[in-house]
């Protein structure tokens with residue numbers, strides 16, 4: 029450092045504020061005493077007039093080249109301190125954050141804050157520990173020590189002897205472990221040895237957290253089939269050859285997990301690390317158990333929403349340790365601090381899943397970030413699904429940027445489920461009474477047969493609550509109960525937790541609650557309640573199967589019935605042990621579950637997803653029906669899936685029943701091409717939000733005009749401004765502008781130009797969503 033005293037060093041710091049004026053971070057001076065600063069270090073810096081200390085991360089280091097015309101060198105503040113108890117963020121992760129900030133139009137500070145667990149940023153669960161090792165004999169400082177000649181106290185000698193028995197690779201050893209090993213009542217003898225220069229102490233930080241024992245999967249390891257072998261061999265040839273992208277399209281139950289596990293084992297054996305992403309909801313003990321049972325637990329970090337802050341921090345630290353390891357987790361695990369140069373493979377299971385997209389800033393897509401991280405780390409990435417997203421399918425079959433691998437058959441011993449589409453109108457006509465029925469005779473009969481044979485069942489309805497309409501029966505009056513804060517109908521909910529039935533209306537967008545009116549407020553006719561919800565289905569199933577209810581064998585799984593992830597884990601545990609016979613729930617139960625005794629799957633209404641005002645409605649419906657049907661037939665007993673629908677001729681439903689993804693994709697891509705929609709074109713959506721409708725409209729119009737006037741706007745299609753499908757949420761009016769471009773590069777150029785001119789500035793009023801997956 030002595031020869032560089034003349035050049036002042038600067039750092040770019042991303043602070044946790046939504047400042048978008050400095051997309052590369054704020055510039056600070058590096059004081060001499062902090063000259064060992066590293067990229068990715070967690071630091072404290074003064075911010076604003078009052079110089080309030082804020083946390084941040086170093087995202088750039090350099091000298092004068094970091095200064096721009098806006099900055100006066102004399103007024104640049106200095107970094108206050110470096111948090112030396114945390115390892116710096118690996119530079120790959122810093123670069124990933126910079127890419128996200130630019131690609132997804134999010135301020136760098138918000139991005140960094142959004143990708144590091146708050147427990148890590150705040151140091152939750154971190155405690156200081158002391159580790160000790162012997163000072164080598166030849167150390168001159170030690171031989172001069174007078175205490176060396178004196179005969180040691182037996183307790184101290186015992187400590188030295190114990191340390192000498194350890195392999196050098198085990199050292200330094202934790203002071204508490206050493207104390208226990210020597211059977212000492214206090215640490216005093218060890219501390220004395222540190223003082224006398226016999227031992228060297230290092231301060232280590234670690235986090236302590238209790239880790240609940242994961243249930244291990246006892247199933248034996250299957251011999252891979254020929255199809256599986258072909259895929260494994262073909263992808264393993266790509267290992268150690270830099271970046272490559274693979275799409276594993278394998279029908280439900282084809283044994284994709286087996287392919288991942290074998291490839292992961294190969295990568296670990298070669299001394300490199302693996303990142304394994306699964307949708308949040310798949311991180312059940314079942315999935316974890318299958319992986320834990322096959323790979324070394326001590327080299328595994330598992331990150332999911334069911335962890336406490338301290339556990340999350342502990343798992344994060346496991347990921348930072350050098351050496352081959354596997355990190356398993358949902359979306360945000362893609363930012364796991366695996367050291368640079370160590371990553372050998374990234375796996376994204378159920379890559380089509382919507383939960384990979386974050387719905388607040390930074391609005392990144394975990395799958396696409398995974399592809400980016402694989403590029404930055406020069407390693408292969410595998411995307412796997414039975415129902416690939418059209419984006420991934422397009423990449424593999426048309427753009428040729430990804431290699432397609434297929435598993436067209438179910439694993440040996442699994443039978444293909446029989447999928448029956450039933451016309452719900454005819455089903456209800458078969459019922460003689462005048463009651464509302466949500467479970468038709470076909471599904472009811474199939475369930476009865478299944479339970480009689482000792483089987484289990486899964487029943488899906490993609491909507492929470494009891495019923496979703498509260499309206500006036502008089503068509504001319506036309507009143508419908510809307511949320512007072514949103515432009516959307518309210519949903520009736522029942523609560524029996526207090527014994528008596530409590531009925532109320534809840535808004536699923538702002539969570540506001542109201543009493544359910546008995547009469548129409550306009551014409552005083554008595555209000556009617558209709559539509560579907562999981563609670564209503566539960567009520568009907570309870571009426572049909574009183575025996576199951578009395579034995580507590582029906583479980584409803586939706587975000588109302590469970591307070592956190594551990595409730596879900598517990599229910600799945602009961603279902604796995606056969607204590608529970610029927611699972612009823614929302615799409616949470618449609619994915620990834622592998623229970624051999626499930627003989628019947630019922631879909632109450634395949635129409636709920638089909639009628640959404642979103643160009644992905646068909647794709648969602650296909651995925652839902654195909655995925656949930658795939659939950660049965662996972663053993664020698666043939667499975668039956670009964671799909672109730674008002675639109676029995678709808679192509680996505682029929683294609684899913686035939687399990688014909690390629691044909692569905694072909695037809696759907698034709699539609700996307702014709703209308704210039706993703707994945708054929710790239711989309712960004714800008715939503716303006718404001719308390720008054722006029723102001724929202726005014727801002728949106730101004731933004732839209734300014735966007736259209738940009739030179740970069742040629743070749744870009746700008747649609748809008750138009751009200752969002754839900755025109756107001758939580759008292760804010762919402763106006764959208766859609767931008768479509770032929771290529772990602774074109775779209776990026778356009779967005780960057782608009783951002784640098786501050787036409788687009790993400791924040792309270794404006795939300796920018798690049799590659800949106802939901803358009804409500």
Ligand code: ADP
Nearest residue numbers: 250251252253280281282283284285286439622
């Ligand atoms: P997918 O993820 O493709 O839906 P899974 O990996 O869950 O499929 O596999 C379904 C079931 O088939 C699992 O119980 C798994 O243990 C079993 N299985 C996978 N591969 C084989 C194989 N080669 N031989 C026998 N059983 C297999």
Ligand code: ZN
Nearest residue numbers: 511514535538
């Ligand atoms: Zn509302």
Ligand code: ZN
Nearest residue numbers: 500505548551
């Ligand atoms: Zn009325």
